[in-house]
Every structure is written in structure tokens, then in C-alpha cells.
């Protein structure tokens with residue numbers, strides 16, 4: 001009797017995985033591929049006002065991993081600051097992502113890619129919080145040092 005050999009490389013499937021996302025109405029369709037550069041929650045006033053929510057769940061991706069499949073012409077852009085180009089669907093008003101050219105990353109809102117298992121690792125801009133979240137994750141005063149922030153953490 002011969003045992004079946006398992007030659008499939010482990011981890012390959014998750015590395016190359018593609019996750020499908022869309023805006024509220026479905027006019028804008030896109031995918032993200034691989035694994036995000038980071039996931040977490042942003043408590044800053046800009047995110048709160050833009051999303052009309054107490055906190056923004058973010059997932060950060062390199063621009064080449066985000067592909068628009070449909071509705072590129074429906075995407076509106078607003079940039080209050082050169083750091084953040086906020087994008088939404090012109091048909092439904094649903095928010096889809098924010099381009100951060102300075103960081104070289106795109107924040108695709110966790111809420112618009114339900115297929116992606118959301119595994120937050122950090123809270124940012126916690127000094128501005130309106131919703132304390134006692135989940136044991138690090139609470140950055142502003143941003144991690146590698147993202148241009150102070151790198152200081154706060155108590156929950």
C-alpha cells in the first residue's frame with residue numbers, strides 16, 4: 001500500500017486569495033488580493049465625520065492589489081487634505097475606500113469587503129475617540145511611528 005503524497009505548498013491558497021467587494025448599490029465592483037498590510041480601527045474626527053459613524057474599520061492594501069472590475073466612472077473623489085482621497089459611489093453615495101498617496105496604501109473599508117476575515121491589530125488616533133473599545137488591542141495616540149506618527153500608546 002502506498003500513502004498519498006501531499007505536494008501542495010502550504011499557505012499558498014491564502015497568500016493568493018482574492019476578496020470581492022462592492023459599494024452599497026453594486027455599481028462599483030472591485031477585488032483586493034493577497035493579505036492587507038494592516039487592519040484596525042481609526043477613531044479620528046475625519047473618519048467619524050466622513051463615515052457618520054463613531055469609528056472606521058480599515059484594511060490597508062498596496063494599490064496594485066486593488067482592482068476595479070466595474071463602475072470606475074461612478075467613483076467620486078474628495079480630498080480635504082493631500083493625505084486622503086476619499087472615494088464613494090456616485091449612484092448610491094456608499095463609501096468604498098480612501099487613497100493615502102503619502103503612505104502608498106489604500107484603505108478599503110472593512111464593511112465593503114465582507115468576504116475578508118477582519119482581524120484588527122491596532123486602534124489609531126485613539127486620543128480622539130468617542131467610542132472606547134476595551135478589546136486588549138494596542139491603542140495608538142495617533143499613528144504608529146512607521147506610519148509617521150508618535151508611536152505612543154494610550155490606556156484603553
Ligand SMILES: [Zn+2]
Pocket residue numbers: 023024025026027028089090091092093094
Ligand atoms: Zn453604489
Ligand SMILES: [Zn+2]
Pocket residue numbers: 042043044045046047048056125
Ligand atoms: Zn481616521
